[in-house]
Amino acid sequence: MSPAAEAGTDGSPADGADGGGLRALLDDVAGGALRRLDAMRPCFRLPADVTTDADPNLTLKPLGELAELMRVITVLHPLPAVRDAAADLFAFAWKEARGGELFAELVHGEPAATYPVELYGVFAAAGLRHPGAEELIGATTSLRRWRVARDDHTRTLGVLNAERRIGLPPHADFADVLARTGLGLRPEPWALDRTGAYGITHDVFHTTDWGRAPERLPADLAAYLRLWLPAWTHTWAEERLWDLTGEFLAVAACLPGRPPDAEQWARFAAARTPDGAVPESGDPPPPGATEHETFLACYHSTLVAAFASTLARASMESEATP
Template sequence: MTGGRGAPELLDRMVEGSLEWLDGARPFFHLPANATTDADPNLTLKPLGELAELMHVIASLHPRTDLREQADRLFAFAWEETYDGELFAELIRGEPYATYPVEIYGVFARTGLRNTAVEELLSTTTRLRAWRVAREDHTRTLGVLNAERRIGYPQHADFSTVLGHTALGGLPEPWALDRKAVYGLTHDVFHLTDWGRAPGRLPAELADYLRLWLPSWLENWLEEQLWDLAGELLAVTACLPKAPYDPLAWQRLAAAQAADGSVPETGAAPCPDDPAEAFTACYHSTLVTAFAGTLARIAPEPSPEGAGAAATALRTPCESEAIP
């Protein structure tokens, strides 16, 4: 494993292919008419929120103008699907204790896209006693706290304390982590670093732990051909000081990407021929590939001294480096 940007041509080709496929998959990101009532948010709002989150990262950070512009168009499409935020007001009125409307709204609010009705509702609901009840999923709580910070509301719990209860914060025995735990760990990093925008927020102890064990985890999930998780681990790697780059891992992920840009979540077979089935099977892993490729593309070359500071200077000129 070596440091630095690695192969920009390969990374750009993977990001470009992923964005092309995602752009063609717009119809499947459309929200159904019952999105605010009885539709399953995991099948409707979750994909749209993930599209918005990761497209904004690419639109903000990728060095190529054409790819930034394409990602920005997809981000604008996601906002349009929410009817300029009116969707979130309906969701909050129906489920005042639900966190997912706040988490997704926070993606847009951090960019200045806001809705007055949503803000008025949240100023009440986020102060409710039920909102402050401890959640079993501490990683999810980090996401909620990050959303509160993005919107500008007081965080309902201490971020560092919650982080200490997560898979990452506990520094678990690396050989004992199963697939679910590793997914949780990657999202601990994403919430902590604001999805790679502020890598300097990662405490040194956690960065050292990740740098030591990520190569083994990555090799394991590449062997399992779980491309979705491998992509998330490559994104985490790019968030670390000195940004280690594994060319073989990227070549193996690139080999899993089809000619149309799609990346299957798992296995050697390409995405299904049926467009709807292909979307379900491939949208997240394709999003993750574009996201990870962007973070790897901008990772600074390591230096013997001050690598972490150099990463901060290059990546996050406007972000506070304190844990939120």
């Protein structure tokens, strides 16, 4: 039975036809995206030269994103079938990381790089540890070089969140760094470009530990987001930037007391392909596109679809619980 077919049988409280329809839609989005991601496994596999010559943006980054978002779904989605499918993909990512040995090699090769620590933090938070990687990470993050201020404050939030997950002392004050991010500065909403928009979504994700701890988002920033998210989401959907639209839907689900926008979700869901994938922007790749081309055009937005629909579904359950 598909996750969507299980909707309404998981013991969640009934909340009327509209709420039930939205729950079914969210479950369908999550279930379809997970099935498509499962079919994409060969494209997530790491090449033999991953620690030397391979482009990390095309190898490690997709696998790390898969691990991050599958772990969220495993923890938060109310349907067992959806959680199980995500847990299987998370286990696949850990296997590709060779039980953590990959991170030991990456840190040994690039002691000052932050991305191996960020990637390892996803697994460490789930209780998956590698002693060799831990020893090297402990040594490199204690260096003065590690505490040098970074220009990208959003990325620094990600590093601080990884340190918290692993159990390392933070190299900077989280609240101080957040105040210097795009979100912390609360830019004029009409001046938000695409780069700034992605920065704001990730400020929220790092602050809330990818939706697990929404209470960590300061009240003034949550109020700013509540005010402007509807307009931003509508604008990016009008431009058919589905990946960014999905990220804003995920941000909305990180705000306590804000129910999912059924109209925006219907619009986003309509951008899917019959197999459950979501194109990053516009239409899906044309017939005849290679597997790799299709993967690059759809994998991240499909991950975001599974993630955002999970957060929205979990928020509905949380609000329905007395």
